[in-house]
Amino acid sequence: MRSTSATLWCKDGAAKPDKDTVSDVRTRDEESTDGALRCRHCGLAIARQADLLHLDGSPSVQVFTNPAGLAFEICTLSDASHLREVSEPTSDYSWFRGYCWQIVVCVGCTSHLGWRFDAVDGDASPARFYGLKWADLVAPQTN
């Protein structure tokens, strides 16, 4: 008991100069593995990698083409934040049958990051999800 408090005070100078450096490294690791998918344009955290959604067993990143012929790599997510809807819901040309969509932009930089999909049929599951452009997100390093 007495020796514990004695140890606290007895750091004997330069014996362990690396302590602070070690804790710095740990903090940085926690940040890089928090699983956040970030806006590529402003760095705002948009979603968590844990929220990637596999609809009907599909991969969570799929390629879709819009009526104008533009192809997008879309990742489906069960939840997302820091997004704002900037269009009225419509089910015209919806990539997901039974869902209407709205354009969503990043609240940080107003870049068009993707679409929010809401089930038209109340029984559909999930009732809502997001389809975001993979190329506009930065995924955490996984290696």
Ligand SMILES: [Zn+2]
């Ligand atoms: Zn942004």
